[in-house]
């Protein structure tokens with residue numbers, strides 16, 4: 586989500602008097618345990634998602650993403666810890682479930698149902714169903730509402746699931762790898778639609794993916810789930826501001842302390858050029874080198890992928906499969 590969207594969403598929230606009392610946290614997970622027989626799929630997991638924000642949940646196969654999302658959607662009951670949405674427990678809470686939507690990894694449509702049939706079903710279940718929006722979105726998805734869902738391709742069925750979900754006007758959307766199988770253009774269009782709802786009416790999104798790149802331009806927070814726990818959680822903007830890749834070379838090398846005093850994540854020499862990944866503000870890092878008259882001093886932007894690799898390196902984990910899968 587863009588900075589502008591966040592600003593818009595913030596502006597909307599502060600213009601409404603009643604929202605001053607609304608808790609900023611929409612999804613709260615504390616010390617969540619989930620077992621399948623003797624197998625512990627989620628281990629004392631903590632997670633918070635603020636109202637009107639987008640949280641990206643990353644994890645490799647079997648990390649526990651679907652288990653977590655199904656628990657948050659109230660499909661699984663927690664075995665330990667607490668899961669609340671807008672301050673209330675979710676399991677067995679029908680009125681709360683009417684305010685949120687879960688788009689699962691494995692989609693389900695009634696046998697032989699058309700898109701319109703499914704829309705009628707959703708209309709019965711969700712009191713805030715917006716028929717006008719449902720109809721307006723048909724050309725966006727390039728589909729006719731009388732089409733049978735089972736005759737559509739997998740990617741088109743995923744689009745139908747997003748289309749129906751958006752038409753329920755949810756306060757919270759939980760999406761299990763919704764972008765898988767969508768072509769690049771449609772993926773971006775769906776992301777734009779989702780972000781628009783976040784900006785316009787403070788919808789909260791929790792979205793899972795194997796692919797960090799998929800989430801990079803879209804999420805406010807990214808968390809890495811690994812073997813049932815959140816290994817690392819970061820605010821995307823903060824991450825990008827706080828970590829830098831620097832190429833620096835000197836005619837006369839400065840004392841070693843210049844490097845030692847930095848919060849270094851990585852340092853290598855390529856000929857006379859030092860390649861450094863370091864934490865700290867841009868200004869602090871520049872000020873460390875400038876007194877030593879560098880002949881080259883470049884600060885390069887880091888991708889979120891690179892940031893996670895270096896950050897996770899700190900934790901001593903090999904995470905290539907999480908980042909690149």
Ligand SMILES: Nc1ncnc2c1ncn2[C@@H]1O[C@H](COP(=O)(O)OP(=O)(O)OP(=O)(O)O)[C@@H](O)[C@H]1O
Nearest residue numbers: 621624626644645646647648649650651652653690
């Ligand atoms: N119904 C179930 N019964 C038994 N074990 C389960 C069940 N559902 C999930 N598991 C186990 O829990 C672990 C987490 O599975 P989960 O489906 O949550 O992972 P995931 O991160 O969504 O994986 P993927 O990216 O492959 O979809 C796995 O080891 C899986 O085998």
